[in-house]
Amino acid sequence: MRANSRVAYLYILPGFLVFALFVLMPLGHTAWLSLYDWDGITLGTWTGLDNYTEQLADPDVRTAFSHSMVFLFFFAALPVGLGLVLASVLSRFRLRGLGFFRTVIFLPQVVTAVVVGIAWRWMYADEGTINQLLSAVGLDGLARAWLGDFTWALPALGLVGTWVMSGLCMVLFLAGISKIDASLYEAARVDGAGPVREFFAVTLPGLKQEMAVGLTLTTIAALRSFDLVYVTTGGGPGNATNVPGFEIYKLAFRQGAVGEACAVAVMLTVLIFTVVLLITRLLREKL
């Protein structure tokens, strides 16, 4: 037993070492730095929890976190809902060419976020595709530079998230539905259930596991979002599309407020862990 343990540790050691040195230690260091007032150059001074109280009261930071909640709707709620509906509609038929469609619809997941951002910058530009489409259907009046608009920039960015995550959800739920026992559907039909009742009585309960997975993936993506904001709006106009991830970057690398940045990073991490834990708990307990 003891010799066995030693062998196991030896197998784990190299991987764990890299993980500990380049993930775990920096994470701890972030928490440590969050207790200091440090500009990245001179000697830092201990400030205890001051960074936290200061950042929690800061309107910019608060706005950033509230934008995260908006992103939760666009990155997580909307794609999961859309994916559920589409998957349950599609699963009712044996469709030819579904493989091709799956390939296309999942594609946004592998395209680099920076490229997604560049593509959508163009879509939303003054002379871009969205305005072109709008004027094609006679809605010129609605056309605008979407990402430069204080009201519309945030939902416009959110919709990019919907574009990225919906395919993932649909493919996930399609796979889940195919695993549901077909006799359950037959029983529902024998009982005279229509497509809607069938959805709530059979499909939805059968997809609990996939819902947990889908919500976890999309939620993490929503709260972590940085790449997209960096490339498309840089948090602007004004502060209209700022998110915690971008605020951390700005504070640390543009304003030299390292301690503050680390405090925001700790808050974001805690938020993500809490939400993920909540999702897995909620959807597990109902099983």
Next chain:
Amino acid sequence: MNARFERLGAYTFLCLFALAVLLPLFSILSVALQPQGAPVTGLSWPDDPQWGNFARAWSTGSFGDLITSSVIVAVVVVPVATVLSVMTGYAFGTMRFRGSTPLFYVMLIGIVMPYEATVVPLYYDLRQFGLTDNYLGLMLPEIGLSVSFGTFWMRAFFLSTPRALIEAARMDGANSFTVLFRILLPVARPAVTTLMVLFFVWSWNEFLLSLVLLQDPAVRTAPAGLGLFVGQRTTDVAGLSAGALIVTVPVVIVYLFLQRHVIRGMLQGAVKG
């Protein structure tokens, strides 16, 4: 009749969805093919598509260098992270040892944690050791994060292999190394392939770490270089779009050929605990 009608509706849904996915990508392609400096509106196929824009972005736009950097990073990160993950996963999945459960949970942290939470001290710590603006400075954190997921993934695979297989081999006097190489790895090929494909996609697309840790243009990876070009408000919109597509092509090719692995990995790989 009704069923046929419904089927038609389902196809319409699918086609609309697929179109919505492809529209931004086609838009950017149409921009990439415009003559340099020409005014562009939305999605408009140029009369005279300038495929030469891609060559220009590759050479003068330095996208060739960016791609080279990305390849160098991926070529090291993918195999190293895979080997380390197979080893850790093997230990967690087939051996009993003290502290295995807490240790495993600690390693899971890397899956959920946002990179924003480590990048700030990473920058200052790596700079102290002269590892910023150095490929190693990006490779090592990427390997660390990958191993976190890889441990989870390979452990799940090894747990699913029949214990009798391992026990029988041990009875015959095989040591743990032989069991892993002769017996488990041959059956693990699909799982390992999936892992490698995912590692490649992640490494290729990694943005924040590369942006912060590699600021020297000579070593910068493709997404970070691209992101900085956007920031510079370049006037060469066609060249930038062509560059963006060049950056996308490698992952898309991998995706098209190993699609099953990409989708399976991304869906099953989600956190379960």
